[in-house]
Amino acid sequence: MGGSLAMALRPFIPHLTIIDRDPETRAACVAIADAVTDNFADGVREATLVILAVPARAIVTLLQELPTMRPDGCAVMDIGSTKTDICAAMATLPPQFDSIGGHPMCGKEISGFAAADADLYRGQTFVLCSHARTTAVLRETAVNLIHHIGANPIHLPPATHDQLVATISHMPYLASATLMRTAAALGDERAWPVSASGFRDTSRIAGSDPQMMLDILMTNKTAVLAQLAKFQELLTAVSTHLQNDDESALRDWLTHAQSEHQHYKKVKTGSAIGE
């Protein structure tokens, strides 16, 4: 995600420094960056804007280290997957820092700089989360940056963002992973040749990186648990209708799901065309 953002922003940045721990990534970054380093303090020393593109909890740690590395302050943004903890950490930075949370709503199953793509963000939604001390100047800088990479900015409070992503990203991940584990628990290898596109699509994100997902779930625990409770309530309802041979209630439940899917597709397609 960070590599794609660096590539997409490159034409608009006079001086680009990339900080990465991995020697292979640093070697690859030389092609697009003015400077490459594995040292956070060196990398941020002269930056006007620092963009943190690591897992959510690592972002919080870096925000805590930043005032020591950069005592004179700078602008800070991030592209972490959850926003409440990160924006809370941003709000406690010393006054010489100006900060805003960000989350581009796209991704790749393959990570690493080799998979970086300057067009990754084109046409995608990019959430911005201001906190009480985010300035209008930084909001404008962030919106311009998002327009540069071809994405569509949406402003949301951090808690709203986290509730929405719990619903449309983290709960879907848990359902996908649970489907995969349920199918594997059958212990019948004939399941795989018999499976088709329905299983392929619903199980796809079960293949996500466990460490990244662990980080996301741990930093969005409250919202994810609320979605899990709602999901379990709805699943129990449909299960009970089937158990009771209640065709009328079952048909009604399934028809609601189809109607809601049609509404989502209509709104989603509309927003992609409109923006």
Add this chain to the structure above:
Amino acid sequence: MGGSLAMALRPFIPHLTIIDRDPETRAACVAIADAVTDNFADGVREATLVILAVPARAIVTLLQELPTMRPDGCAVMDIGSTKTDICAAMATLPPQFDSIGGHPMCGKEISGFAAADADLYRGQTFVLCSHARTTAVLRETAVNLIHHIGANPIHLPPATHDQLVATISHMPYLASATLMRTAAALGDERAWPVSASGFRDTSRIAGSDPQMMLDILMTNKTAVLAQLAKFQELLTAVSTHLQNDDESALRDWLTHAQSEHQHYKKVKTGSAIGE
């Protein structure tokens, strides 16, 4: 599904009769069929092989009517989504009938003859379910038919088929529909522009036809309820790990899901290449 099968089989059939209730479908079928009718009795009167391509419970009804329509018997196959009830009905046909259950593991979100595609079955798995009275001759005919349309036959007992599709098709549908309903229950329209490819893919089959899915669930109730129970057990486990901040158990659970997904992808890709 029936339209695609008729188109795919057309080059190999000397005389093709299509039976359909819908006048528009019948009008479209004239282009490929030697005869088109809305009358089941007329359609099956001189057939060597009757292929039933309607929802599972309607197939059972047609199988019950068939001996009256066609007293001298014929060969019968179906392409219904569940197999236990259908094969049980086939096994009670009079001795002048030879019958075999079938289920091609592919489909389209769009149904109707306008969406028919002669290449729909190419490279896909096609399950055959024999019952105690299925002859070796009909098994061979069915295998040849499957090879003609470019699909890969797999022989499974009806109960095994139904357990496998409960796991890799019906439970994924219920999880997908529950995800859709959970997201809609949030009542926040901002969810849709914020959603990305993860939600798109995991919610896709929530848009399936409710009547078709109702039919499938009602004819595969026992196997689906067993998969629902296993799914709920695994979902409760991951939910408890998160609730308890048990990072080690949570990481372990998520890592298993990723490994199992990698195994499925490896086997699935291998079988597609190998066959």
